[in-house]
Amino acid sequence: MSQIDEIRMQVMWNRLVSVVEEQALTLLRTAFSTSVREAGDLSAGVYNAGGDMLAQAVTGTPGHVNTMAEAVRHFIDEITLDNMYPGDTYVTNDPWKGTGHLHDITMVTPSFRDGRLVGFFACTAHVVDVGGRGFGADGKSVYEEGIQIPIMKFAERGQVNQDLIRILRANVREPNQVIGDFYSLAACNDVGHRRLMEMLTEVGLPDLESLGAFILTHTHAAIMARIAGLPQGTWSNDMMTDGYDDPIRLAAAVTIARDGVNVDFSGSSPASRWGINVPLIYTKAYACYAIKCIVAPDIPNNAASLAAFSVTSPPNVLNAQRPAPVSVRHVIGHLVPDVVLGALAQALPGQILAEGAGALWNVHISARPVEGQPGRRAEVLMFNSGGMGARPGLDGLSATAFPSGVHTMPIEATEHTGPIVIWRKELRPDSGGAGRYRGGLGQVIEIAPAEGHEFDFSAMFDRVTAAPRGRNGGAPGAAGQVALDDGTPLRPKGWQHVPAGRRLVLNLPGGGGYGDPAERSADAIELDRLRGYATGEAS
Secondary structure (H helix, E strand, C coil): CCHHHHHHHHHHHHHHHHHHHHHHHHHHHHCCCHHHHCCCCEEEEEEECCCCEEEECCCCCHHHHHHHHHHHHHHHHHHCHHHCCCCCEEEECCCCCCCCCCCEEEEEEEEEECCEEEEEEEEEEECCCCCCCCCCCCCCCHHHCCCCCCCEEEEECCEECHHHHHHHHHHCCCHHHHHHHHHHHHHHHHHHHHHHHHHHHHHCCCCCHHHHHHHHHHHHHHHHHHHHCCCCEEEEEEEEECCCCCCEEEEEEEEEECCEEEEECCCCCCCCCCCCCCCHHHHHHHHHHHHHHHHCCCCCCCHHHHCCEEEECCCCCCCCCCCCCCCCHHHHHCCHHHHHHHHHHHHCCCCCCCCCCCCCCEEEEEEEECCCCCCCCEEEEECCCCCCCCECCECCCCCCCCCCCCCCCCHHHHHHCCCEEEEEEEECCCCCCCCCECCCCCEEEEEEECCCEEEEEEEECCCCCCCCCCECCCCCCCCCEEEECCCCECCCEEEEEECCCCCEEEECCCCCCECCHHHCCHHHHHHHHHHCCCCCCCC
16 A cells, blocks of 8 residues: 555544544434433444444443444344345344443444445443333342343334334333433434445545455554563452442453453452442453553554453353343443553553542432422432542542543533532542542532432442552542431442432542652642642641
């Protein structure tokens, strides 16, 4: 290939990324749920005719993007190519063939050009409700956690499956929001398809084959070069997490070889009887993300870069078998990167950040008027983030969603969706672990029912009994706390009640520190005090 052809292909590659970015922005702009519209809990991508991911949108989460990369092949296998037509859209929320739990809806749309299949667009979003027990860890099997949608056609030749729509409306608490998000997902893929057709016409390509081959070949070469520069061997790490009623051990062995990196989760705790289990597809997504953050953060994320990493595990909490309950699989799943990074820290000393809050502190609120009082019922979902671990050379980021990458949800948008009042949302002083570099701060959040209302809430929290650990001599971050404003302690997981007149108080965990606290500069300590980040004798 000539230098001019190389440049032309690179330009088209960048153009393809802009296509999927517009695809994702369509979902952001049209979604009904605040988790999508405000927090960006979604993903979007384009695939070749064989189901290999060629490009992903910058907007989105690793748990969605990396699971979706594998999910598209499940759609191809189950729908089959000879049953695909222009105007089709396919859907599922199967946790083992989608993105890990029933609340995530994945849609795949075949892209035809002149009657010939040239690729696929796929997208995923978290919807506010799927029926069942609601979004929480209290289910004993996936059958209790909501309606299951097998891989099927949402639309065929442009005609939406109205029977599916009626079934959904009869099974969810917020039918308008949920159905609206289904149509937003379909529209998202349609926009990607239209922009791809415009691009192919403009550049004179009949399909994605030559461009796809260029993308995957160059990515494979780049990722293999990075792996070749790593030390070879096996390193292990483990971590204790809160679990539900018993602590859960997560264990990882990272093996770096000439032809790739493998992570094995043997030694992790058995599957729980509660809905904190993780399907392997989601465990793999975050394990691969952790490795890529360190080894190749600048190499595009596609089928070739992901193929360099493999994940194995016997059946356990990180490889939950159907029909295990998996509703809040993100809580344990978001801790997977810290387990993997702890092993990599032994192979790459001085290059890995300390542990952070990891798991989002999501809270799902089911609000209602007190008996005999006027008001309204509503389902409200709020995403909250603790602090990141300190980095080699930099303090940790405060109130930042790592590894999920979702945005903070504005208070105004959250209060608009239901009868609740957020009285307080601020950084939590002294929550970042001490070190030469301080861990990021968590948050303090106070939520109350609006006047004349009460609510039940689903706690989906971790790092309450097991605080984020520091690295290279750094101190741990502050553990999380859950209570009412009168001091009544509450559980970190499960549905619980907040009566009228009381407030739910969340103290989110801070990140671990990095390096000896005695080596922190006097200027940094004083700045922490001036900003209110630290109130003690040392930061």
